[in-house]
Amino acid sequence: MSEGDLVIGVPSKGRLQENAAEFFKRSGLSILQPGGARNYRGRLGGIEGVEVAFLSASEITKELGAGNIHFGVTGLDLVQETIPAWSDKVHLVTELGFGHADVVVAVPMAWIDVATMADLADIASEFRLRHGHHLRVATKYINLTRRFFAQQGIAAYRIVESLGATEGAPAAGNAEAIVDITSTGSTLTANNLKVVGDGVILRSQAHLVASLTAAWTVRARAQARAILDRIAAEAAARGLSEVRAAVPDPAAAAAIAAALGATTPFGADQPGPLVLHLPTARVPGLAAALREQGASVVTAARLDYVFAAANPLADGLVARIERATA
Ligand SMILES: Nc1ncnc2c1ncn2[C@@H]1O[C@H](COP(=O)(O)OP(=O)(O)OP(=O)(O)O)[C@@H](O)[C@H]1O
Numbered sequence: 001m002s003e004g005d006l007v008i009g010v011p012s013k014g015r016l017q018e019n020a021a022e023f024f025k026r027s028g029l030s031i032l033q034p035g036g037a038r039n040y041r042g043r044l045g046g047i048e049g050v051e052v053a054f055l056s057a058s059e060i061t062k063e064l065g066a067g068n069i070h071f072g073v074t075g076l077d078l079v080q081e082t083i084p085a086w087s088d089k090v091h092l093v094t095e096l097g098f099g100h101a102d103v104v105v106a107v108p109m110a111w112i113d114v115a116t117m118a119d120l121a122d123i124a125s126e127f128r129l130r131h132g133h134h135l136r137v138a139t140k141y142i143n144l145t146r147r148f149f150a151q152q153g154i155a156a157y158r159i160v161e162s163l164g165a166t167e168g169a170p171a172a173g174n175a176e177a178i179v180d181i182t183s184t185g186s187t188l189t190a191n192n193l194k195v196v197g198d199g200v201i202l203r204s205q206a207h208l209v210a211s212l213t214a215a216w217t218v219r220a221r222a223q224a225r226a227i228l229d230r231i232a233a234e235a236a237a238r239g240l241s242e243v244r245a246a247v248p249d250p251a252a253a254a255a256i257a258a259a260l261g262a263t264t265p266f267g268a269d270q271p272g273p274l275v276l277h278l279p280t281a282r283v284p285g286l287a288a289a290l291r292e293q294g295a296s297v298v299t300a301a302r303l304d305y306v307f308a309a310a311n312p313l314a315d316g317l318v319a320r321i322e323r324a325t326a
């Protein structure tokens, strides 16, 4: 690495580690850890000079906010919670399709009269009178909770900061409600808690995030463009299959395919079989339609990459960097 190189933060532990490593691999970006698994600095195979910093998702978020790394993989929940004025400080380059989890308000299942945030607001407004203290909400998402409760017009509550096992707080008598992240819901259920109907604060997933305050040297921008070319190609291909069939009337078949959500990346007037792209789940339906259109064989394969002349991810990032430094 030399001065001015791009630094990318990659989760080295926790929920996002495995999927993040697999995502880079899928994007044709191998992560090299020459110092062994205990060395917290690595390189990106194929792109000269890029430095990989192995950090936890929460550290990655902090370093993005501070401008100490250029790119990082982290959860949207952490970005919105941890970085003050996050939308001015970082750019969400792309969602990554893993690490899906919701930040939710949950209350004891026994609270049968609380189904909505309005119900919770009613309880909160009378809570102190009845119990001698404000309604307590245990969470580590202090900023997200404050913002959401304010939007809901709830002011009479107190946050109890929780650093772990938040779902246990109500049973332990430390809080009445909680705000935490959930994916399968099994931790909430195991603790006899339920999500308040309209109490989903944020639907989060892992994102590739760029810092707008990092040192965006000419070299780092070129490295970002090279990385994003591969990531954009992977993102454009994600969930898509390529279907091929020889049909007597390609234009008519393409029109029917379009109604099923397929595109013709090379047009419908090329010699050879008709080539179509569409979400993998819709392949069987398209295959049936193409055989009705006279195809004797239909092949389908999942797409790894769709490279295009334009690079919207890189263009979007550069526009934000230029606005931020103008
Ligand atoms: N149950 C879950 N299902 C899916 N994604 C989750 C889940 N829990 C957390 N995540 C996502 O992974 C991110 C990191 O969570 P993880 O548990 O790895 O670290 P953490 O809870 O911040 O703890 P620490 O940093 O102490 O290891 C979360 O911010 C969220 O975006």
Ligand SMILES: O=P(O)(O)OC[C@H]1O[C@H](OP(=O)(O)OP(=O)(O)O)[C@H](O)[C@@H]1O
Pocket (backbone or CB within 6 Å): 015, 164, 165, 167, 180, 181, 182, 183, 184, 185, 186, 187, 188
């Ligand atoms: O809806 P579920 O699938 O049950 O997942 C929810 C749990 O997952 C996370 O904890 P994690 O296991 O990451 O442990 P942590 O509290 O140490 O972060 C989160 O804080 C919840 O406790």
Ligand SMILES: [Mg+2]
Pocket (backbone or CB within 6 Å): 015
């Ligand atoms: Mg966790």
